[in-house]
Amino acid sequence: xxxxxxxxxxxxxxxxxxxxxxxxxxxxxxxxxxxxxxxxxxxxxxxxxxxxxxxxxxxxxxxxxxxxxxxxxxxxxxxxxxxxxxxxxxxxxxxxxxxxxxxxxxxxxxxxxxxxxxxxxxxxxxxxxxxxxxxxxxxxxxxxxxxxxxxxxxxxxxxxxxxxxxxxxxxxxxxxxxxxxxxxxxxxxxxxxxxxxxxxxxxxxxxxxxxxxxxxxxxxxxxxxxxxxxxxxxxxxxxxxxxxxxxxxxxxxxxxxxxxxxxxxxxxxxxxx
Ligand code: ADP
Ligand code: MG
Numbered sequence: 001x002x003x004x005x006x007x008x009x010x011x012x013x014x015x016x017x018x019x020x021x022x023x024x025x026x027x028x029x030x031x032x033x034x035x036x037x038x039x040x041x042x043x044x045x046x047x048x049x050x051x052x053x054x055x056x057x058x059x060x061x062x063x064x065x066x067x068x069x070x071x072x073x074x075x076x077x078x079x080x081x082x083x084x085x086x087x088x089x090x091x092x093x094x095x096x097x098x099x100x101x102x103x104x105x106x107x108x109x110x111x112x113x114x115x116x117x118x119x120x121x122x123x124x125x126x127x128x129x130x131x132x133x134x135x136x137x138x139x140x141x142x143x144x145x146x147x148x149x150x151x152x153x154x155x156x157x158x159x160x161x162x163x164x165x166x167x168x169x170x171x172x173x174x175x176x177x178x179x180x181x182x183x184x185x186x187x188x189x190x191x192x193x194x195x196x197x198x199x200x201x202x203x204x205x206x207x208x209x210x211x212x213x214x215x216x217x218x219x220x221x222x223x224x225x226x227x228x229x230x231x232x233x234x235x236x237x238x239x240x241x242x243x244x245x246x247x248x249x250x251x252x253x254x255x256x257x258x259x260x261x262x263x264x265x266x267x268x269x270x271x272x273x
Pocket of ligand 2: 070071072
């Protein structure tokens with residue numbers, strides 16, 4: 001509910017979980033642990049002491065007004081932006097991601113989908129997945145270098161998941177808008193990430209595409225930790241279990257969708273209009 005940290009008596013380096021039970025054994029396994037993260041741009045605090053955790057396999061929606069810091073939070077997790085202070089830990093908390101390069105963070109299993117699809121329009125759907133796999137290795141291999149059997153199997157699996165198996169040979173530039181968005185999610189999946197960060201996935205989608213995207217994202221939860229930033233509240237309601245609300249760089253509220261919708265502070269700053 002609140003973002004206030006309560007130090008654990010027996011674990012000095014372990015910040016408190018906002019919602020976690022105190023008993024060590026009862027704590028759900030975490031995928032990501034964001035600790036006291038702050039970022040300023042020219043003195044303006046885009047993120048102000050944000051502490052948040054994401055459980056393994058959960059689907060979390062991140063909402064809040066424009067400028068709340070949602071994209072900046074994703075930028076910090078993926079290494080695009082260096083925070084002024086704080087840390088982002090993976091599950092075992094050995095590694096502080098804020099000290100690593102974007103490439104290394106991606107290799108550790110954090111995939112990010114940007115608002116605009118960045119597929120290679122001149123290449124086929126299949127080739128786009130191949131390129132994504134190659135990128136994962138940090139070396140841009142030539143397109144027609146042999147894939148291993150495991151890599152081909154992975155691409156087939158991904159094409160099935162994103163519903164583009166029949167479009168494998170189509171040029172990506174010719175896909176419908178929704179299909180391009182799914183292809184980009186597929187390109188992330190080709191790299192077998194454990195955490196997926198998805199910024200405004202349904203912008204510009206038709207109703208049918210939106211429904212398909214909801215199915216895709218909810219289907220990926222469980223085997224992936226999925227964090228979705230989205231403004232469309234109907235969509236958020238359709239997929240969300242737990243929602244975090246950012247406002248002016250701080251965590252305003254965090255809890256089940258039903259509770260967030262009734263929260264007077266959230267209604268005032270975000271849901272009111
Ligand atoms: P959201 O995604 O919630 O709309 P952002 O994280 O994009 O919010 O932005 C948070 C605030 O930080 C905004 O006021 C934005 O103008 C500012 N900001 C974000 N990135 C930069 C940057 N690279 N340089 C300067 N200001 C930035
Ligand atoms: Mg944003």
